[in-house]
Amino acid sequence: MYTSHEDIGYDFEDDPKDKKTLKPHPDIDGGWAWMMVLSSFFVHILIMGSQMALGVLNVEWLEEFHQSRGLTAWVSSLSMGITLIVGPFIGLFINTCGCRWTTIVGGLLNALGWVLSAYAANVHCLFITFGVAAGLGSGMAYLPAVVMVGRYFQKRRALAQGLSTTGTGFGTFLMTVLLKYLCVEYGWRNAMFIQGAVSLNLCVCGALMRPLSLGKDGGHPGGKDPQVIPAPSTESVKSDGQLGSTEEKDSALGREGNLCDLQAQECQGQAQPRKNMYALRVVKTMSQVTLRVRKGFREWYSGYFGTASLFTNRMFVAFVFWALFAYSSFVIPFIHLPEIVNLYNLAEQNDVFPLTSIIAILHIFGKVSLGFLADLPCISVWNVFLMANFTLVLSIFILPLMHTYAGLAVICALIGFSSGYFSLMPVVTEDLVGIEHLANAYGIIICANGVSALLGPPFAGWIYDITQKYDFSFYICGLLYMLGILSLLIQPCVQIIEQTRREHTDSSHV
Secondary structure (H helix, E strand, O other), X not given: OXXXXXXXXXXXXXXXXXXXXXXXXXXXXXXXXHHHHHHHHHHHHHHHHHHHOHHHHHHHHHHHHOOOHHHHHHHHHHHHHHHHHOHHHHHHHHHHHOHHHHHHHHHHHHHHHHHHHOOOOOHHHHHHHHHHHHHHHHHHHHHHHHXXXXXXXXXXXXXXXXXXXXXXXXXXHHHHHHHHHHHHHHHHHHHHHHHXXXXXXXXXXXXXXXXXXXXXXXXXXXXXXXXXXXXXXXXXXXXXXXXXXXXXXXXXXXXXXXXXXXXXXXXXXXXXXXXXXXXXXXXXXXXXXXXXXXXXXXXXXXXXXXXXXXXXXXXXXXXXXXXXXXXXXXXXXXXXXXXHHHXXXXXXXXXXXXXXXXXXXXXXXXXXXXXXXXXXXXXXXXXXXXXXXXXXXXXXHHHHHOOOHHHHHHHHHXXXXXXXXXXXXXXXXXXXXXXXXXXXXXXXXXXXXXXHHHHHHHHHHHHHHHXXXXXXXXXXXXXXXXXXXXXXXXXXXXXXXXXXXXXHHHHHHO
């Protein structure tokens, strides 16, 4: 993923011919790498899990502020959307500051957003405190968690990413239960305050993101020690102070005067080098930070806006078009299902076992199962990916037809299992653009998913405000989602036709 000064997977050694040879890092695919998986797992629980449980708070906000469903849904969608949309821009922080500090700062900002939201006076305040502040903090903590797992694993990268992203399913189940309990016992404002304290654990997860070593020596790169300016010694100062005094008489008064002069020169001689050392250290630190920022920005800019643009790959463009509509079909049920069950008078049954928890549990099994199928040599990753997408869009079309708890539970199970294709998205992206462009390409994909998450829930709420039904919102989102899937199917056919025409033209010229 993103490469920063502290995220390096290999050590470089110089040979006599000044060539750089690659030496695998001992923590790659083992050792501390599994701590990266654990850290990323908890990041997914605290960020993605809590966002998927926002339907509980959405009901509370509707009762508290008495605003339209479309306007209230913007709070949740802003948080989800900004978390993903800022992905490409968080890459600049990763290139400059590294994954550890980016995650720690993101954890603090996320917790601050939750705490400030507890004092919100209206929905518009929640737009800023929860939608923007908490969403930006989530984005700063989420992307480094994915990046570090990719840096620490090479042979078992798919397994590691699959295990870490299952935190979304576990988090959705746990956070739904936790937020429901906190809202009943303490009210939604105190629940958000407590959740802000829980979110501070993101800083702990960030502290676990230990950067891979830069070189053979544990200190500075290249094995060189920093230069230190030596301070003049007492003996040298004394010898300087006694120059020209040999002709004077050795009287007691003269010796006392020389002693005072020596002490004064000693203090001045020691204070001046210390000031110079501090000034040089400040200047050196500022220059290093400036160079690091300029280098990080240059790498980030060339990756997205360089000459080799990813958007010249038309299959990748079709994949981005698919991502613009895919994520909303997964997010909308999480945000609006708690209210849908109230409209169908199924609240008591849903309280026993929430439908969103069914999606979360099956989402875990879906990621593991689909990942296992995709790793089989006789099965194509693309086939598994497309079949899961078709199952999900079919479930979205059937969902409005179900008005019983059992029927909704079956459809939610299908939604949860088929949405496990999210674990295949990095693999599919790598197949399209190659490993060297995976970081930038995946950043664009999650940004497109963020746009989908940002617009989907408010659109569904707006449709309800007009029609007093959620049915049409599911149908429209399903149709747009189907268009995205068809674009993935049509584009390869177009490429095959163009390649056939090109070969036919070349043969005719020959």
